[in-house]
Amino acid sequence: MPIDQSVTTAAISVRELSFAWASGETVLDRCTLSVPKGEFWMLLGTNGSGKSTLLRLLAGLLKPKSGDIEISDRVGFVFQNPDHQLVMPTVGADIAFGLVSEKLSYIETLHRVKESLSAVNLSQMLRRPIYALSGGQKQRVAIAGAIARHAEVLLLDEPTALLDGENQTDLVASVRELVKQKNLTALWVTHRLNELDYADGAFLLERGQVIDKGDPMRLKQVLLDRS
Ligand SMILES: Nc1ncnc2c1ncn2[C@@H]1O[C@H](COP(=O)(O)OP(=O)(O)O)[C@@H](O)[C@H]1O
Ligand SMILES: [Mg+2]
Known part of the structure; x- marks a missing residue:
């Protein structure tokens, strides 16, 4: 059987994923996305658009209402505040x-x-x-x-939100390097548009749906034009 070299394997694959809180508030509404293995993708969207909920669903910390999640490898989660994680x-x-x-x-x-x-x-x-560690070291x-x-799939929820400029760029650059060196896959939530310079691709989430995706530089421009 011929092997099509252009087909990339998805490390994270989400199809028609929906989630609602007990209050009835729908957070994810038939959300669909996939991240190719070995790539570093970012997830952008305004506060409350469902980014953290999506990451928690991917990590198996919440149960979807409907839809499918497939993750090829073991997942590692990195929270915004390392003091919530280091024990x-x-x-x-x-x-x-x-x-x-x-x-x-x-x-x-x-x-x-x-x-x-x-x-x-x-x-x-x-x-x-x-x-005795800095925020970036934590x-x-x-x-x-x-x-x-x-873990070969890293889910990082605004890991630079509490870091200053230098620690921020150090962290994003080193995660990119790590992903490439070890052939990991990462999905990184951020508000900081300069971090898109390090991404292979990005998703824009709005009201629980991916409304745009692809080239990080194009998405950076879309978001700059909006602000
Ligand atoms: N534990 C929770 N219980 C009820 N509602 C929540 C909970 N966590 C978040 N939400 C609500 O879900 C929506 C999406 O939140 P979230 O996924 O944290 O957004 P983002 O990370 O994009 O800012 C928001 O309206 C938020 O208020
Ligand atoms: Mg969040």
């Missing part, structure tokens, strides 16, 4: 804690922790207390936690 006193302990359910040996756990810290350029921080630890669990 142990030190960097190494936090990443190791995330591996408890994997039932690894001590040596294997240490190997995974070190490997993941190296992937986010924090190799020197194994024993560093979490409180987000890198959260990402290392996902890498250590061998």
Whole structure:
């Protein structure tokens, strides 16, 4: 059978996904999108358009009302506020804690922790207390936690919202590099249009539907024209 090289595999595939809160408020309304494996896509939309709800549905934290979600690999989630995610006193302990359910040996756990810290350029921080890290470093630890669990699909919900300019560009550039280096797939929610420079593609969500998608530079212009 001939293989069509132009067909890319989707790592995240969402079809006609709908979700409503118990109050009856519809947040996602037959939302359809897909992210190709190995790519870094961004999700944009005004406050309340359903971005966080969509990410939580993708992570299996909420149950859809209808529609399909297919995700090819293990998911790692990164929240806006790393203090809601990092629970142990030190960097190494936090990443190791995330591996408890994997039932690894001590040596294997240490190997995974070190490997993941190296992937986010924090190799020197194994024993560093979490409180002594900058916001950007905390987000890198959260990402290392996902890498250590061998997550290949990263869902990041406004991970730069609490960071200053330099930490913001560092984080987005390093996530792009990580995605390319390790052939991961990432869906990154943001309000900051300059981050689109690092994306392979973007979706624009409005009232629970994808109303535009594709080239990030074109979408950046669409949003700049609106503001
Ligand atoms: N836990 C919740 N219970 C009820 N409504 C919620 C809850 N979380 C969010 N919402 C509502 O769902 C809508 C979409 O929210 P959200 O997905 O957080 O939007 P975004 O991340 O795009 O700002 C908003 O109207 C919000 O008020
Ligand atoms: Mg949100």
